[in-house]
Amino acid sequence: MNQDFVNTLLLTGRLASWTTIILFVIGFPIAYLLAYKRFFLKAVVEALISMPLVLPPTVLGFYMLVAYSPQNAFGRLLAEHFNTRLAFSFEGVLIASVLFSLPFMIQPLQNGLTSIPKSYRETAYTLGKSEFTTFIRVLIPNMIPSIITAAAMTFAHCIGEFGVVIMVGGNMPGETRVASIAIYDEVQAMNYQTANQYSFILFIISLLILTLIYSMNGKKKILF
Amino acid sequence: MLKIDIQRSMLTSEGKTDLKVCTEIQDNELLCLFGHSGAGKTTLLRILAGLTTPDKGRIVFNDMVWYDSEKKINVPSQKRNVGYMFQDYALFPNMTVEKNISFAQKEKDKEEVDKLLKLFDLEALRNQHPPKLSGGQKQRVALARALAAKPNVLLLDEPLSALDFDLRLALQHEIRKAHDLLNTVTLMVSHDLQEVFHLATSVITIKNGIVINKGKPADIFNSKSFEYSHKVEYL
Numbered sequence: 001m002n003q004d005f006v007n008t009l010l011l012t013g014r015l016a017s018w019t020t021i022i023l024f025v026i027g028f029p030i031a032y033l034l035a036y037k038r039f040f041l042k043a044v045v046e047a048l049i050s051m052p053l054v055l056p057p058t059v060l061g062f063y064m065l066v067a068y069s070p071q072n073a074f075g076r077l078l079a080e081h082f083n084t085r086l087a088f089s090f091e092g093v094l095i096a097s098v099l100f101s102l103p104f105m106i107q108p109l110q111n112g113l114t115s116i117p118k119s120y121r122e123t124a125y126t127l128g129k130s131e132f133t134t135f136i137r138v139l140i141p142n143m144i145p146s147i148i149t150a151a152a153m154t155f156a157h158c159i160g161e162f163g164v165v166i167m168v169g170g171n172m173p174g175e176t177r178v179a180s181i182a183i184y185d186e187v188q189a190m191n192y193q194t195a196n197q198y199s200f201i202l203f204i205i206s207l208l209i210l211t212l213i214y215s216m217n218g219k220k221k222i223l224f
Numbered sequence: 225m226l227k228i229d230i231q232r233s234m235l236t237s238e239g240k241t242d243l244k245v246c247t248e249i250q251d252n253e254l255l256c257l258f259g260h261s262g263a264g265k266t267t268l269l270r271i272l273a274g275l276t277t278p279d280k281g282r283i284v285f286n287d288m289v290w291y292d293s294e295k296k297i298n299v300p301s302q303k304r305n306v307g308y309m310f311q312d313y314a315l316f317p318n319m320t321v322e323k324n325i326s327f328a329q330k331e332k333d334k335e336e337v338d339k340l341l342k343l344f345d346l347e348a349l350r351n352q353h354p355p356k357l358s359g360g361q362k363q364r365v366a367l368a369r370a371l372a373a374k375p376n377v378l379l380l381d382e383p384l385s386a387l388d389f390d391l392r393l394a395l396q397h398e399i400r401k402a403h404d405l406l407n408t409v410t411l412m413v414s415h416d417l418q419e420v421f422h423l424a425t426s427v428i429t430i431k432n433g434i435v436i437n438k439g440k441p442a443d444i445f446n447s448k449s450f451e452y453s454h455k456v457e458y459l
Contacts, residue, residue, distance in 0.1 A: 097437050119314035125301040126308040127328045127373050137327065141318035 004173060004195065005182075009201065012179040015090070015160035015165075019097045023154050025104040026098075031109035032135065036121075050107070051098045054176070061167025064096045086168075093169035093176050100164045104153040112146025113139060144215040156209040159202060225250055226377060226409050230271055230281030230291070234433055236262040243267055243433035247326070248425075254403050254410045256424035264433040265413040269379045272411065273308045274301035285376055287395045307406075311385060313362045315354035321365050322350040322417030328372035329369060340368040343405075344398060360391045367402045378403065380412040396422050417445065 033039070033132065034046060068071060068086040070079040078084045086092030116139055124134040140147070162180040169176025171185060179198045186195035226249040234243050243264035249255050255263040270276035272283065272290075280293040290299045315324050326337050336411045341347045344364040354362060363383060370378060382401060384392045402425060403410045414420050420427055420441050427444045437444055 099427065116312065119310040120314055120316060122273075122301070123308065123310065123314040123316075125275070126273050126304070126306050127369075128301065128302045128305065128330060129327075138316055139317075142316070 005197065007174055008177055008179055008182045008198070011090075011174065011177065012159050015094060016093055016155045017177055019158045020105075020151055020154045022094075022098050023101055024151060027102070027109055027150065031106050031113055033155055034106070035110045035113035050103050053103050057100060057161070057163025058167055060100055061096060061164045063181035064092070064099070064164070064168050069091055076163060088168070088170045088172060090169070090175055090177060093165050094179075096164045096168040097158055097161060100161065101154050101157055104157045105150045107147050108153060109143075111171040112143035112150075115146070116142050148216050149213050152209045152213050156206050159205060225286060226272075227284040228268075228272070228285060229398045230268075230278040231262075231412055232267060232271060232276070232278040234262075234264055234267055238262075238432065241433045243430075245428075245430075245435055247428060247435065247438060249409050251408060252425075254400075254412065254425045256420045257411060257413045257430060258415070258420060258427050258444075259270070260415075260431035263430040265430055266381055269308070269381050269411060269413060270305075270428075272305045272377065273379055274299060274304050288448075295407070305373065305376045307373055307375035308437070309366050309370050309378075309380045309383050311382050313354075313359075313366040315362055315365055317354050320353055321349050321357070321457055322347055323374045324354070324365055325369050325445070328369045328438070330373065337372065343401065344368045359387050359396055363387065363395055364398055367398055371402055371405060375406065376408060378406055378408065378410040380410065382413050382415070385415070392419065399423060421445075 034042070034049075047126060065087055067074045068078075069075045070085070075086070078086060081172070084091075086095065120138055120142065121134055124138050125131075129137070159178075160180055161178070162184070165178055166181055166184075171177050171181050177185070179202055183195050183198045183202075186192070186198065227247075227333065228249070230243070232243045234241055241264075244263075245268055257268060259265055267276060271278050274290065277298060278291065281291065281338070282289070282293070283291040285333040288299070288306055289295070289297050291297060316327070319327060321335060324339055326332060326334070329336065330359065338347075341350055344367060346361070346364055346368060349357065349361060349365075354365065357365065367383075380399065384395055396419060399410075399412070403423075406442065412423065414423075424441050426439060427441050428438045429444060
C-alpha cells in the first residue's frame, strides 16, 4: 500500500468522523424541535432537511460553490474577514458534507424521540424535572439504538459521498480526494487493482456499519 | 384544599363538548372521578397536573394559584408538585426500580428510598428494570415513585385498570397506604364501582364533561338520579 492510498483512506475517515461529530451536536436540538415542538413553517424545515434524499448531490454542490465564491456575500465575508476560501478545501467539503448528511442524522434521532411514550416526559415534568434534565436522564438513555443508527448511517453515507465532494472539493490529493473520488480517478486511469482495493475497503466498512445497525434494531428490546 | 373552576373544550366520540368542573376538594380527601370513557376524567387530571391547559378558569391549591386565565397565570407542571400516575405507569426502562424512585426525589435520600421499597414490598426487586416486572409490581413502583417526590396532590389515572381482579383487590390496599402516607388530596379515575366504594371518601360523577353530582359513594350510587342517569351504563 503506498502512502497516497493510506492518506486517501485517512482523509475519508476524517471527513466522515467530523461530519458525524458536527451533525451529532447540531442534530439533537433540531431533532428535538421537530419531534416535540410546533412552530411556523415546520413542514418547510422538515422538507429542507430531507432534500438531500431526493436532490442530486451536484445541485447542492453547485449552490455551495456559488455561496463560497468571493463574488457573493458569504464567500466575500470569509475572504475579507477571515482570509479563507472554502471552495476546493477540506473545510468547504466538510460544510457541504454536513448539509448533505443532515437527514441521515436527524431522521433517526427524530424517530427515536417520537417513539418514546409521551408519558415518560410528562412523568418527569410532574416530578419537577426540567426539559433538559428529562432529555439527558430519560430520553437519551431510552433511544440508544436510534442514536447508534443515526451516527452509523451518517458515517456510512459520508464515506460513500461522491457528487458533493467532487463539485465542492474537486480531486486534490491530501485535501479533498476521498476514497469514492479516488475509485473514479483510478478507473479513468485504468488502474483497476487500486480501484478494487478502495472499493473492497468501502464495501467492507459499509457492510460492517449496516450489520451493526440491524443488530442494534434486534437488541432494542433487550437493552434493559 | 384544592379549588377547581375550569372549562376546556374537548373532542369526544359524540362530537365537540365542554369539560366544566367547579368543585372544592378538602385535605385528606380521596376523590374518585367516575364516568364513561371520554367523559373528561383524564383531561381533568391532566389539567390539574399542568399537562393540559384549560380554556378558562382558576385552580388554587391552598394559597397557591396554579392557573388563572384572567391573570394569565399558569404554573408549569414542574412547580405544581403533583404525583401523576399514568395508566401505563410510565416507569423509565433505563433505570432500575431503585433509580426510578430516587429520580423522583428533590434531594437524594437513600433511607427514604429504602423505606418506600420496604413499604411497597419492592426490596427484592430494587435492581430490576421495569420491563422485567409484572403489572402489579409496576403499579407498586409507580406509586412509590409518585410518593418519593412528596407531592401536594396525588393524581391516579385508572391505576388498576390493566390488572386482573385478584390483583386489583390486593393493590387497592397499596393505594390507600399511599394516600394515608401523604396525608393530602388524592384524585383517582376509576370505572370500577367496587374500587370506588372500597377506596373513595367522595365521588364526582362526570358525564359528557359535566359534573353530574358529588358526594359520598354510598349517597351517590344509591341515589335515584344516579340510577336513572348512569346505572344502566355501568352495571
